[in-house]
Amino acid sequence: MDLPMVANYLQFTESNWKYKTESSDKYCMGLDGQQCNWPRGKNIGGSSVLNYMIYTRGNCRDYDNWKKLGNTGWSFADVLPYFKKVENFTIDEYKNSEYHNDKGYLSVSYPPYKSKVADAIIEASQQNGFPYVDYNGATQVGVSRLQVSMRAGVRESSSRAYLHPARNRSNLHVKKFAMVTKILIDPTTKQTYGVEFERFGRFYSIKASKEVILSSGAINSPQLLMLSGIVPKKHLKELGIPVLKHARVGFNLMDHIALGGLTFMIDKPYSLRIETNIDNRKFGNVSQPSQRADFCTWRLRSSPLHRL
Ligand SMILES: Cc1cc2nc3c(=O)[nH]c(=O)nc-3n(C[C@H](O)[C@H](O)[C@H](O)COP(=O)(O)OP(=O)(O)OC[C@H]3O[C@@H](n4cnc5c(N)ncnc54)[C@H](O)[C@@H]3O)c2cc1C
Known part of the structure; x- marks a missing residue:
């Protein structure tokens, strides 16, 4: 998994949850069963262990639009300090840029390997008027080599970036092969107080002294909320789960278009x-x-x- 070159193949291993979309006559129509694969990492570090490592921020206008729609704290100026906080940015020519920082945990670099084809594409783009840009900087329109989450040519997953440096902390406990089945929520106060998980056929409850942070990804976070009783009305009868709160959990889920x-x-x-x-x-x-x-x-x- 550390080897960037084999990134494409990791999703064909047991490190992938192997989700598929529902069969549809509106999308994924050229694929078997008219279903797309939705790979998701099934390991410590999650999908960052099998993704393509491309480090690209969203466009500043999207964040500004989110703020305009009423989401305080989500303008580009609001989120930029957090993007910077994440990075250990190692691309020399942009090192002093106000858009970057080199004190964060996640290393970002150009991949050390450069093909002649890439050089030709960049040159051709420049000849056609596209400037060479830092596409995580002031403008995203132009041409560039990829900026990637890699350190010295090795994949920089979130596990490698954040957990490895923290692995000797006495307050960090990692449980492998543990599947969370429910977030424990007090039905009266609606306060979260722990999680229930299954490991090798046995169920355990653990209590939180402070808070529970749910970060099981775009598919499993809403799934766990639903299993815990925070559900859209529609699922009420279907699944027979006791409802703590009606919420449109899982609605508006989107994927980006991919062209193979x-x-x-x-x-x-x-x-x-x-x-x-x-x-x-x-x-x-x-x-x-x-x-x-x-x-x-x-x-x-x-x-x-x-x-x-
Ligand atoms: C093939 C592929 C290529 C991609 N390429 C890129 C790219 O080049 N650049 C980019 O920016 N993004 C890319 N992405 C997307 C990026 O990897 C994800 O957006 C990101 O990893 C999501 O982080 P997350 O923490 O929300 O969820 P995840 O990384 O999916 O982590 C969720 C974790 O929770 C665990 N989990 C789920 N349910 C439970 C449960 N019930 N109990 C216990 N654990 C559970 C999962 O096993 C996983 O470890 C790619 C994704 C894939 C799959």
């Missing part, structure tokens, strides 16, 4: 060819000695992107 088909055929392989750089039979076998190795091999051979 933009493929360029070029004469010579100028980029990294994963199949010539990694023995993928060995790679497939690292964590699971099963037919999964064949699956990875098949993906490598058939994916048009790798003809590059």
Whole structure:
């Protein structure tokens, strides 16, 4: 998982919850069962352990619009200090920029490997009038190499960035293989006082002395709220869960559009060819000695992107 080059394959391992969207005749129509895969990390560090490490902030106008809609504290000026607080920004030319900081925990850099194809695309874009920009700076319109959450060429997951430095703290306890099944909420005061979790078939309750922070991602956070009795009215009868509060939990969930088909055929392989750089039979076998190795091999051979 530390190796950026194999990022594309991690979602075909047991590190992914392997969610799929409902079958639909409005989206994901070219895919098996008219369903999209919605990969989500199933490990410490969550999806940051299997994502593509691209470090791109939202556009400043979106945040300003959120504020205009009545969300105090969400303008770009409000969120910028937090973006900066996160970063250990290591790209030299922007180091003194007012948009960046190098004292945070998450290392951000250019990937150390640069292909000739990338150089050609940047040059062509500049010839067409696009300036080279820090797209996490004053403007996002232009061309740039990717800024990525990597340190010295190694994936900088949120686990590596935040948990590794804190691992010797006496007040940090991490429980692996623990599945939270419910947030404990007092039905009268509506105060959260702990969580219930399942581990190897046994259920446990743990009490919070101060607060519970729910951070199980865009799919599982609303799911846990619902399991805990904070549900949209519609689910009341369907699931028979005792209701503490009606709320439109999980509504307005959105994904970004992804295009898997933009493929360029070029004469010579100028980029990294994963199949010539990694023995993928060995790679497939690292964590699971099963037919999964064949699956990875098949993906490598058939994916048009790798003809590059
Ligand atoms: C394939 C892929 C590529 C991506 N590429 C990029 C990219 O290049 N750049 C970018 O900015 N973003 C990218 N993203 C998105 C980014 O990774 C996520 O937005 C981010 O990790 C979300 O963080 P989170 O903490 O909200 O949730 P997650 O990172 O999903 O973490 C949730 C954690 O909670 C755990 N969990 C869930 N339910 C329970 C439960 N009941 N009990 C116990 N634990 C539970 C999960 O196992 C997981 O560890 C990508 C995502 C994927 C899947």
